[in-house]
Structures are given as structure tokens and as C-alpha cells.
Amino acid sequence: MMENIAIKVENITKDFRIYQEKTDSLPDFFHSVLQRRDYQLLRVLDDISFEVQKGQVVGIIGRNGAGKTTLLRILAKIIRPTSGKVYTNGRISALLRLGIGFNPNLNAKDNIVIYGMILGLSKSEITKKVPEVLEYSELEKFASTPIRHFSSGMSARLAFATAMTVDPDILIVDETLAVGDVKFGQKSFKTFSTMKDKNKTIIFVSHNLSQVKQICDSAIFLHEGKIGAMGDPAEVIKQYMEIVGEKEPIMKATQNVTSNPNHNIFVEGSVFLKNPATIPNRLRWRTKALFDDNSFAFKNKSVLDLDCRDGRFMYAAIMTGAKFVQGIGNDKGLLELCRSNLESYGIDASQYAILNGNTVSILRSLKPHSFETILCFDLFKSLDINNLLKEITRLDPSFLVIDSDVNRPFRSKLNADNKGAISPVSKDEMISLNKKTIGNLLNKYNFDFKFLDWQDMGVVNWTGLEDYHKGNRASILATKKNHVSNNL
Amino acid sequence: MASLSEGRSIWSYRNLIFTIAWTDLKSRYRSTSLGFLWSLLEPLLIFSVLYVVFTHLFGNRTENYPLYLFLGVIMWHMFAKISGAGLHSIVNKGSIVGKIYLPTEVFVLSSSLASFINVTLEIGVFFIFMVALQFIPPITALLFPLVVLLELVLAVGISFPLSVFFVFYRDLEYVWSVITFSGFYFTPVFYDASSLPASVQPIFLYNPVAGLMTLGRALTLGTTIPPFDQLIFPLVVPFAVLGIGYAIFRHLSSRIAEEL
Numbered sequence: 001m002m003e004n005i006a007i008k009v010e011n012i013t014k015d016f017r018i019y020q021e022k023t024d025s026l027p028d029f030f031h032s033v034l035q036r037r038d039y040q041l042l043r044v045l046d047d048i049s050f051e052v053q054k055g056q057v058v059g060i061i062g063r064n065g066a067g068k069t070t071l072l073r074i075l076a077k078i079i080r081p082t083s084g085k086v087y088t089n090g091r092i093s094a095l096l097r098l099g100i101g102f103n104p105n106l107n108a109k110d111n112i113v114i115y116g117m118i119l120g121l122s123k124s125e126i127t128k129k130v131p132e133v134l135e136y137s138e139l140e141k142f143a144s145t146p147i148r149h150f151s152s153g154m155s156a157r158l159a160f161a162t163a164m165t166v167d168p169d170i171l172i173v174d175e176t177l178a179v180g181d182v183k184f185g186q187k188s189f190k191t192f193s194t195m196k197d198k199n200k201t202i203i204f205v206s207h208n209l210s211q212v213k214q215i216c217d218s219a220i221f222l223h224e225g226k227i228g229a230m231g232d233p234a235e236v237i238k239q240y241m242e243i244v245g246e247k248e249p250i251m252k253a254t255q256n257v258t259s260n261p262n263h264n265i266f267v268e269g270s271v272f273l274k275n276p277a278t279i280p281n282r283l284r285w286r287t288k289a290l291f292d293d294n295s296f297a298f299k300n301k302s303v304l305d306l307d308c309r310d311g312r313f314m315y316a317a318i319m320t321g322a323k324f325v326q327g328i329g330n331d332k333g334l335l336e337l338c339r340s341n342l343e344s345y346g347i348d349a350s351q352y353a354i355l356n357g358n359t360v361s362i363l364r365s366l367k368p369h370s371f372e373t374i375l376c377f378d379l380f381k382s383l384d385i386n387n388l389l390k391e392i393t394r395l396d397p398s399f400l401v402i403d404s405d406v407n408r409p410f411r412s413k414l415n416a417d418n419k420g421a422i423s424p425v426s427k428d429e430m431i432s433l434n435k436k437t438i439g440n441l442l443n444k445y446n447f448d449f450k451f452l453d454w455q456d457m458g459v460v461n462w463t464g465l466e467d468y469h470k471g472n473r474a475s476i477l478a479t480k481k482n483h484v485s486n487n488l
Numbered sequence: 489m490a491s492l493s494e495g496r497s498i499w500s501y502r503n504l505i506f507t508i509a510w511t512d513l514k515s516r517y518r519s520t521s522l523g524f525l526w527s528l529l530e531p532l533l534i535f536s537v538l539y540v541v542f543t544h545l546f547g548n549r550t551e552n553y554p555l556y557l558f559l560g561v562i563m564w565h566m567f568a569k570i571s572g573a574g575l576h577s578i579v580n581k582g583s584i585v586g587k588i589y590l591p592t593e594v595f596v597l598s599s600s601l602a603s604f605i606n607v608t609l610e611i612g613v614f615f616i617f618m619v620a621l622q623f624i625p626p627i628t629a630l631l632f633p634l635v636v637l638l639e640l641v642l643a644v645g646i647s648f649p650l651s652v653f654f655v656f657y658r659d660l661e662y663v664w665s666v667i668t669f670s671g672f673y674f675t676p677v678f679y680d681a682s683s684l685p686a687s688v689q690p691i692f693l694y695n696p697v698a699g700l701m702t703l704g705r706a707l708t709l710g711t712t713i714p715p716f717d718q719l720i721f722p723l724v725v726p727f728a729v730l731g732i733g734y735a736i737f738r739h740l741s742s743r744i745a746e747e748l
Contacts, residue, residue, distance in 0.1 A: 016746065017746075073586075073745070076588070076589055077589035078585075078586065078587065078588065078589050078745045079742075079745045079746050080742050092589070094587070094588060094589070096586075096587045096588075103511065103512075103515060105515035105518060105519075106511055106514070106515050110511055110514075113507065114504075114507055114508060114511060117503065117504045117507055118504065118584070118588055118590055119588070122503065123503050123507060
């Protein structure tokens with residue numbers, strides 16, 4: 001029966017238990033020990049049904065929290081649906097998130113063997129295929145290197161290569177293609193099409209709509225746990241855009257928690273990562289915190305970067321959908337680098353401009369409302385904050401994205417007392433801004449603001465983020481008061 | 489078409505279980521300079537300390553006390569090690585459990601197997617020890633492996649519920665370490681239970697590890713074999729624990745991936 005069907009999903013519903021936050025106080029603790037923990041049910045998938053034919057490539061799209069990953073996990077049998085049934089036909093290989101749970105202390109070879117066996121190969125089968133996997137992932141040189149020394153791109157490549165060696169009938173992929181450099185991306189693309197020729201089935205989640213359009217036979221748009229649209233990719237993407245389009249909620253930052261800065265702009269091989277001083281983990285998380293999670297502040301907006309350096313955040317803004325970005329800097333060498341970096345990505349010259357000069361004077365020359373979003377990295381410690389904020393206020397942006405040192409003394413013409421009150425002083429003095437002071441400043445200049453919670457974001461690896469971790473640095477999303485609703 | 493509930497039997501995963509156990513052992517000792525030797529040195533050192541304390545300080549006069557004590561340490565170690573590793577077995581593999589379909593039993597069994605491999609080495613050392621002390625064991629010593637298997641059944645049986653409870657209640661780690669610590673004293677590891685007053689005997693009667701230990705010593709060292717009615721408990725309890733433990737495990741295991 002139904003020989004040509006690979007996957008059949010019948011009325012799947014999935015509820016998650018969301019437990020109340022654990023409390024630290026002793027009475028609450030005893031209460032929680034004695035009583036069952038309170039929880040609410042969150043319906044992540046609501047009565048989903050579909051069929052996938054053998055040999056089809058199906059893309060699943062939808063906003064964060066729409067239930068995409070949950071659906072994949074159910075298809076891969078990792079979790080069970082609350083109700084409903086899943087039928088699968090053939091060997092399944094699933095690539096969910098990065099790394100796949102390699103043992104960091106074992107070398108690449110041993111990990112390939114274990115992973116292959118987990119996926120269902122016998123020990124001798126997978127042992128024979130180890131060289132093939134290493135070759136495909138281009139990691140032959142690292143066969144005996146413990147995985148803990150691998151970059152995230154390298155382990156993703158290894159995971160992908162191993163999963164492919166198993167020769168699955170059904171491949172389930174969660175945004176893995178976004179990892180790895182361009183060349184490897186093309187390679188995995190190619191593998192997808194050979195799989196397709198062999199009548200294998202591929203299901204994958206992607207935020208890259210053009211990718212979905214390119215390689216999928218059909219697409220499923222998940223919206224709030226239900227199927228929003230299903231069928232021809234171009235048609236489904238159109239409906240997705242209509243529904244999701246500009247309606248990104250303003251406070252997306254807090255809902256958008258994943259433990260990995262997944263579909264990151266700065267993929268391996270990016271020129272911005274080549275700078276020896278760059279810590280990839282830091283750059284990736286900052287991009288996630290400031291750009292990905294606040295994409296509403298960039299999409300179709302004109303953006304001003306007050307200190308553009310090598311252009312990395314101008315690039316991030318453009319990739320997040322900004323229609324125009326202007327960078328300011330005062331180091332000729334850096335500005336040149338910034339220009340060449342952006343050029344190397346083939347970004348159209350009409351999409352950006354780079355200005356050389358003093359930040360405050362340049363701001364003075366700009367007309368109000370010429371920029372909707374202003375990026376302010378680190379300027380709080382080196383500039384005359386009062387004038388800077390005055391000029392920013394005059395420009396009247398809708399969003400102000402700040403990332404600054406806090407609790408570190410610097411020279412300034414302002415005086416901030418412990419309570420956070422600000423007063424001008426006659427000559428430069430060492431002051432130190434704390435969160436409260438910054439808050440007061442923003443308040444004074446009529447901004448609503450929100451400190452982005454790094455802890456909440458799900459960062460597991462704090463390498464390069466120590467200052468955020470210790471509270472010596474803070475990221476802030478500020479919005480013009482009375483501008484957008486009272487959400488903030 | 490295969491439905492979700494159908495799966496391969498655990499037996500078909502035996503190679504994987506063995507490979508995971510073996511690589512875990514390899515990686516466990518990789519960063520130490522003495523490596524695998526530690527699995528032998530650790531019980532030997534514990535034995536030496538106990539030996540010095542109880543012969544020289546307390547003047548124990550049990551016959552063949554070094555062998556008596558060493559066997560006790562090994563058998564206690566076996567239970568404590570397997571159950572302790574079992575407790576962490578699923579949480580430690582959280583990164584795999586949440587990403588790939590695999591019966592969770594695999595992780596509990598491979599962690600038990602890894603600890604068990606360690607223990608068999610210790611038992612080997614015990615027999616070398618025996619030869620060195622020129623002790624000739626009675627013929628019943630051939631039955632000793634059965635006692636070891638019984639204890640393995642018991643330890644795996646307790647590991648199943650521990651591993652899954654620990655996923656939901658992380659406090660268990662501390663509770664279990666207190667339980668194993670006190671268990672060491674309520675089990676005749678370094679003393680002879682029969683020399684204690686009758687009022688405390690029930691402790692040993694209902695402690696399956698104590699029963700197995702007494703039996704193991706009787707078989708290998710030729711001490712008195714306990715009367716049959718005292719043997720029923722240690723012979724039956726391991727299977728009961730495994731049955732109940734596994735049932736609890738099955739009942740809760742479908743929720744593990746969501747919790748991790």
C-alpha cells in the first residue's frame with residue numbers, strides 16, 4: 001500500500017509543559033518539593049496533517065516559534081506527539097542543529113564511527129566509510145583531532161557528511177545548510193539533488209527563502225502551530241510574506257530564544273572573521289542579539305552606524321534587510337578596509353556610504369529624520385555624550401541600538417553620581433557609566449529603552465562574551481518615546 | 489510502513505552500546521597520565537587505607553582479612569560505580585538524546601557496561617592478589633561470576649529509574665551520593681556482619697548488596713554460606729529491582745527528550 005509515500009502525518013498535535021520559574025527562597029523551595037510543579041500547556045503544533053511523496057524535497061518555513069523544529073523532531077522520532085500519528089517509510093537521518101552531540105573529547109574518526117552506528121550502520125560498514133566522510137567534509141587533516149578543537153562550521157560539515165554516508169531514505173535537516181562556507185553550501189546543495197535523483201526524500205527547515213524556492217518541490221508554511229499554506233514553494237512564500245511581512249512584533253527580542261546563534265550572517269570564511277582580533281563566537285552572538293533579534297529595526301530602514309570600523313555591522317545591517325547604511329569613522333585605513341570589505345561581498349554602492357570625520361560634526365550636518373535607526377557602538381566612552389545624544393535626538397530616529405561598556409571609568413565632560421543623575425562639569429573628569437546612568441540619559445533624551453538580556457538569550461558558550469557575562473558591557477534597544485505603542 | 493511505536497529491539501543495539509562504552513572509557517582516562525591504570529589504582533588505594541585503618545588501628549581479626557576486605561571493596565565499588573554513572577548517563581548524553589532518535593536505554597546500558605568493564609579488571613586484580621597471598625580458593629569460587637552478574641542486574645536495575653528521575657529532578661545527584669555514602673557503612677565492606685549484635689542484623693538482611701557480598705565471600709573465601717532463607721532475598725531482589733526499575737524507566741522515557 002502507498003508505496004510511493006515517504007512520510008504521512010495525521011492530525012499531529014503537540015503540547016509542551018511550560019513550568020513556572022523556580023524560586024530561590026526557602027519556603028517556596030519546600031513548597032515546590034512537596035507540590036507538583038505548576039505548569040501551563042503550550043500548544044506548539046495544532047492538528048497538522050500532510051503527506052510527502054518519495055523523491056520530494058520539502059521546505060518548511062515560518063517564523064521563530066512557529067513549531068518548525070518541533071515538527072522535525074517529531075518526524076525524526078525524537079519526541080512523541082501528544083496526539084496524532086506519523087508514518088515513515090525507510091531509513092531516516094536527522095540533522096538537527098549544529099554539532100549533533102559529538103563527543104568533544106574523541107577525535108573525528110571515533111565520532112564518525114559512533115555517529116554512523118547511531119544512525120544505524122554496523123561498525124564495519126561505517127569504519128570502511130570513514131575516509132569517505134573525511135574527504136567529503138574536507139577534514140582529512142583533522143582525522144585524529146579531538147572535536148573540541150573544531151569550529152562550529154567544521155563540526156557541522158562533519159555531521160552533514162556522516163549523515164549523508166548513511167544513505168538515508170529520508171533526510172531531515174534543520175538549517176544546517178546555513179553553516180559552512182559558500183563552497184560547502186554548494187556541495188551540500190549538489191548532494192541534495194543527487195539524493196533527489198535517487199528517489200530519496202528531504203525535509204528541511206530554512207529561513208533562506210530563495211534557497212527554498214530554488215530546491216524544493218513543495219513548501220509548508222507553519223504559522224502559530226498550524227499549516228498556514230502548503231504546496232508550490234513560490235506560492236507558499238508569497239503567502240508567508242503577506243502574513244509575516246511587516247508585522248514583526250516590536251518585542252521580538254525576548255521571544256526569540258535559541259541556544260545557538262544559528263542562521264548567522266557571519267558564516268565561516270567571512271572576511272570579517274579573518275581579522276585576527278575577531279572572536280567568532282562574540283561576533284556571532286552580537287549579531288544575533290543586536291540584529292537578528294531586532295530585525296524590525298533594520299528591515300527596509302535606513303541605518304546610520306556612528307562608528308563603522310571595518311564595516312562588519314554595516315554589513316550585518318544590510319544582511320538584516322536595511323535599505324541603506326551610512327557609516328562614520330575617522331581612521332582612514334579602517335575606512336578603506338570597510339569599503340573593500342563591503343565591495344568584496346558585492347554590495348551595491350547605492351546601498352551604503354562611508355563618511356570620514358568627527359562623529360558629532362557629521363551628525364550636525366545631517367537633517368532630522370534622515371535615518372530611522374542609529375547604531376551606537378562604544379561611543380559612550382570616548383565622546384561628549386551630551387552633545388552626541390542631543391544630535392541623535394535632533395535626528396529623531398525610531399530606533400537606537402546601543403552596545404557599550406558599563407561600570408568602566410573613562411574621561412568625559414559629564415558627571416554622573418551614584419544614583420545615576422547627570423550634570424555637566426567644567427573640565428574632563430573620570431566617570432563611569434552604569435546601567436542606571438545610561439537609562440537616565442536615555443530617559444532625559446526621550447527614549448524608551450530595554451536592556452537586552454544576554455543570559456536569557458540562551459548563550460551556552462561565553463567565549464569572547466565575558467564582559468557581557470560579568471555585566472561590564474550592555475546592549476540596549478532604545479525607541480523614541482510615544483513612537484510605537486506602549487509595548488516598551 | 490513502520491509506525492512510530494515499532495522499533496528495533498535493544499539487542500540490535502548491542503554493538504553500539506559496546507562502542508559507546510568503550511569510547512567513553514577511552515575518553516575518560518585520556519587526559520590523565522596514568523590512564524587506564526587509575527581504574528585499578530583507585531580501589532587498591534582505598535583498600536590500602538581501609539586495611540591500615542582496620543588492622544592496625546582497630547585490630548581486626550577476621551580470617552584472611554586482606555582478601556576479605558578487598559573483595560568487599562570491589563563489590564561495593566561495583567554497585568556504587570554503576571549506579572552513580574547510571575544516574576548521570578542520560579543527562580550526560582543530553583546533546584545526543586535531544587537530536588537523534590535512539591532508545592534511551594542505550595545510554596544507561598553503555599554507561600553500566602563501561603563501569604562494569606572497570607570492575608572486571610578489579611576482580612582480575614583480586615585473583616592475582618589471591619595468588620600472591622598463596623590462598624587456594626574452594627571449588628565454589630567458580631560460582632562467583634554468577635554473584636557478580638546478580639549484582640550487575642541489581643545495579644543496572646537501579647540505574648534505570650535513577651537516570652530518568654535525574655532528568656526531571658536534579659536534586660537526586662546529592663541525595664544519591666548521601667545514600668551511597670551511608671550504604672558503604674551499612675554494608676559489611678570492612679567488617680564482618682555476623683560479629684555484630686542480633687538487633688542490627690535486619691539491616692543486612694534487607695540490604696541486597698550485603699547479601700550478595702556475604703554470598704560472594706562465602707563462595708570465594710570459604711566462609712560460612714548463609715542459610716537458604718537468608719539467600720532468597722539477595723537472589724530475588726535484583727530481578728525485581730530490574731523489572732520495576734525498567735517499567736518506571738519506560739513509563740517516563742518518552743518525556744526525556746523534551747526535558748533535556
